[in-house]
Amino acid sequence: MKELKTLLVVIFFIAILYIGVEPFAHTKLHPHVEPANYDFAAEDISLANTNIEKSQKTLEAAMKTGNEDIIKSAKIEFETAKSSKEKFDSFWKDINKIDLSKGDATAGAETFMMAGCIGCHAVKSQGMDAPMDAMASSETYGTNPPDLSRAGAIFDEKFLAALIKDPVMAQKLGHKFDDENPYPMPGFFGAGGDIDQEVSDIVAYLKSIAPKEVSGKEIFVDACQRCHDIKYDNLYTDGNKISVAEFMGSTPPDLSMIIRSKSKDYLHNFINDTQKMLPGTAMPRVGLNKASEEKVIAYMETVGDSKKAEREKTSIYIMIYFVILAIFAGLWKKKIWSKLEE
Amino acid sequence: MANIKKSTSLGDWFDQRLAVKKFWNVMAAEYWIPKNISFLWAMGVILLALFVILFVSGLMLVMYYKPDAKLAFDSVNYTIMQEVEYGWLWRHMHGIAASITFLIIYIHTFTGIYYRSYKNGREMIWVSGILLFIIFSAEAFSGYMLPWGQMSYWAAQVITQLFGGVPIIGDALVEWIRGDYAVSDPTLTRFYMLHVCLLPIVIIAVIAFHFYSLRFPHVNNLDGEEIDFDLEGEKYLSGKVKESKVIPFWPGFLAKDFFYVSIFMIFFFYLVGFNYNFAMDPINFEPANSLKTPTHIYPEWYFLWQYEILRGFFFDIGPLKASDIGLIAFSFAGVSLGLLPWLDRSDVVAPAHKNRGFFIWFWVLLVDMILLSIFGKLPADGSIMGINNTYIGFVLSILYIGLIVVFLPLITILERKGR
Numbered sequence: 001m002k003e004l005k006t007l008l009v010v011i012f013f014i015a016i017l018y019i020g021v022e023p024f025a026h027t028k029l030h031p032h033v034e035p036a037n038y039d040f041a042a043e044d045i046s047l048a049n050t051n052i053e054k055s056q057k058t059l060e061a062a063m064k065t066g067n068e069d070i071i072k073s074a075k076i077e078f079e080t081a082k083s084s085k086e087k088f089d090s091f092w093k094d095i096n097k098i099d100l101s102k103g104d105a106t107a108g109a110e111t112f113m114m115a116g117c118i119g120c121h122a123v124k125s126q127g128m129d130a131p132m133d134a135m136a137s138s139e140t141y142g143t144n145p146p147d148l149s150r151a152g153a154i155f156d157e158k159f160l161a162a163l164i165k166d167p168v169m170a171q172k173l174g175h176k177f178d179d180e181n182p183y184p185m186p187g188f189f190g191a192g193g194d195i196d197q198e199v200s201d202i203v204a205y206l207k208s209i210a211p212k213e214v215s216g217k218e219i220f221v222d223a224c225q226r227c228h229d230i231k232y233d234n235l236y237t238d239g240n241k242i243s244v245a246e247f248m249g250s251t252p253p254d255l256s257m258i259i260r261s262k263s264k265d266y267l268h269n270f271i272n273d274t275q276k277m278l279p280g281t282a283m284p285r286v287g288l289n290k291a292s293e294e295k296v297i298a299y300m301e302t303v304g305d306s307k308k309a310e311r312e313k314t315s316i317y318i319m320i321y322f323v324i325l326a327i328f329a330g331l332w333k334k335k336i337w338s339k340l341e342e
Numbered sequence: 343m344a345n346i347k348k349s350t351s352l353g354d355w356f357d358q359r360l361a362v363k364k365f366w367n368v369m370a371a372e373y374w375i376p377k378n379i380s381f382l383w384a385m386g387v388i389l390l391a392l393f394v395i396l397f398v399s400g401l402m403l404v405m406y407y408k409p410d411a412k413l414a415f416d417s418v419n420y421t422i423m424q425e426v427e428y429g430w431l432w433r434h435m436h437g438i439a440a441s442i443t444f445l446i447i448y449i450h451t452f453t454g455i456y457y458r459s460y461k462n463g464r465e466m467i468w469v470s471g472i473l474l475f476i477i478f479s480a481e482a483f484s485g486y487m488l489p490w491g492q493m494s495y496w497a498a499q500v501i502t503q504l505f506g507g508v509p510i511i512g513d514a515l516v517e518w519i520r521g522d523y524a525v526s527d528p529t530l531t532r533f534y535m536l537h538v539c540l541l542p543i544v545i546i547a548v549i550a551f552h553f554y555s556l557r558f559p560h561v562n563n564l565d566g567e568e569i570d571f572d573l574e575g576e577k578y579l580s581g582k583v584k585e586s587k588v589i590p591f592w593p594g595f596l597a598k599d600f601f602y603v604s605i606f607m608i609f610f611f612y613l614v615g616f617n618y619n620f621a622m623d624p625i626n627f628e629p630a631n632s633l634k635t636p637t638h639i640y641p642e643w644y645f646l647w648q649y650e651i652l653r654g655f656f657f658d659i660g661p662l663k664a665s666d667i668g669l670i671a672f673s674f675a676g677v678s679l680g681l682l683p684w685l686d687r688s689d690v691v692a693p694a695h696k697n698r699g700f701f702i703w704f705w706v707l708l709v710d711m712i713l714l715s716i717f718g719k720l721p722a723d724g725s726i727m728g729i730n731n732t733y734i735g736f737v738l739s740i741l742y743i744g745l746i747v748v749f750l751p752l753i754t755i756l757e758r759k760g761r
Contacts, residue, residue, distance in 0.1 A: 002380070003380045006380055006381070007381065010382075010449060011408075013712065014445065016712055017643075017712050017715060017716070018620070019714065020713075020715065020719075021646060021716055021718075021719045022518055022619075022620050025716065025719040025720055028724055029637075029638050029719075029720075029721065030721050037662065161652050167515065174586065185533070195484065209739045232419075232420050232424065238588070244532055250633075253628070254629070255356050256419070257419050257628070257629075258418070258627075260419075260624060260627035261624045261625060261626075261627035261628045262624065264623070276424065288441045303650060303662065304627075305543030306424050307424060307430045311428075311430055311431070311434070311605055311615050312615055314428075314431060314615070315611050315614055315615020315616065315617070318607075318611045318614075318615075319611045319612060319615075322604050322605075322607040322608045323608055325604045325607075326601065326604035326605050326608065329597075329600040329601040329603075329604045330595055330604075332600070332601075333597040333598055333600070333601045336593050336594060336597040337594070337598070339583060339584075340377065340583055340584065341377070341584065341587055342584045
């Protein structure tokens, strides 16, 4: 049939156009990255390796231009990438030495009190309130230190151990904080005994007090709301927004519609390793474990795309309606044209 | 005063006052369409269906939309998308219909080019069609601003800035269009006015003119055959229906179109429910932020080929700056297709495959426009197979202009001389 051939030609060119301006262009606009890895040690070392490769290529390209300024800055980038890799190597080697299976929750409770955690953090489920309210503490520290009641359930245990020892390295904020501009939370220097055992005990304690079931919204409250609004669900930054903006360098965006503006893949990769998707960002890697990350993204979907189920169901119904209409229209056309054509 | 008699029926009552029968015959029952057509002839009716969808869904959206820089984003993304019952449906339909309208306009236009339906008495149909394309572009652009997302804001910034290229009055013109030094609340409000008031009125008027201009030269057919519509019409009316080369608009032509429209709607609602990101760019779900330039700014897909021509010129020639040359080329591209009836120097009306030169020209033009669209979206600093995107864009742009102003006249002059 001649019309079918014409139709196929039309569809062919539309398909080329579509593939070109959608999937193909997107691979160029958003270059591929390794998928999110919840073994943060492996994730950080893999990113550091990727960055070395990238900066090496930049350096090679710079060499070809012969421009001294470009070569110089490319060299600095390359050296930074190499030293960053060394830092992460030795940091995670230290953390991997900690045997988290041997943590003792009872001892951990004691160490937790001795280490001074509750000088800033609340653990409301255990009857421990924070010394300051959210406003005052965000004005003091930049952001309000989180309540740790649920920390053992939502954060990865190795990440928690890493965070306790060196919060700047664990959250990948080395580009923002150093000795001159210290991060508000100091690393844990030990309570006198074997520091690795003590860290392991604290993690065990946090896990022992954590509830078994945590909702996506609760995860959002603990992990995101200290900086971000999600105003379509009436949650606003926990603390003084101006202090947060000053601390972060800019106002962290409202996340109500983030599920429509970023793909789920992007959100996973970004939350998993912020520096991979947005090098230099002030947002810390928060260390959510895989299950929690999935829950918090599902929560953001219920806020930003609340009609998804209705949309998919309704669209199917309307499509079925038009299939039926097309059958009748086709029959009618046949009837009319049987009189017109020989 | 007409001689009004006591009416025999309700239909007769109206007929005596409004000449309903005569009107119906002129508009439908005796408006002759060639029999020898394909589904490509249904694009006009599909476009009309899409325009009705745009109009009705637009009315629904206007009821809740707030044209205010502080409220616009939330009125769209919260009130309409989440609070109003089926508000998301109207918005998705509106967004998809806007985008798909351009797809169908392009198919409609390329059908016209392929069958060379733009000349020998059909010039006004063609010119009014291209005019519709241009006004629809303005309508789409002004509508894209209304959700006040990042792409709305930055596209408005880039496009209004283009008018700065106009000699002498450029800067003043930009300010006049924006209503402010930068894109801001007054810009949003005036584009709202354009989108929901002035441009729709103009569009409806030009659509009416487009139909009217079609009434006398009649629609072309698959073979470009010149049909005596009066003669064939009489044949039809005298009962030689199967012999006649024409069919009436109603029911013959519309019976076909209803079928095509129904099938098209299945595809349309698949896009509404499941594949809408091409028409509603994810970046626009981020609220407008004048302090944060998005990493990539690009127009909607249907503007990409013109956008690539705009940025295809990267070197200055004498006093002309690269951006000025781009702007001139861009403006030319916008109206270029409207010149086809005069750049085609032959009076042959026949499908492209009847003339090898024209046939090749047609497919090269189509492929060039598709490639321009694809490169229009790619980052300008990238490269494909080792060739810088900027150079590829330049070559494609020159090719487009060459095809229109050099190759088309050349091929058609050869055709005329060869006969």
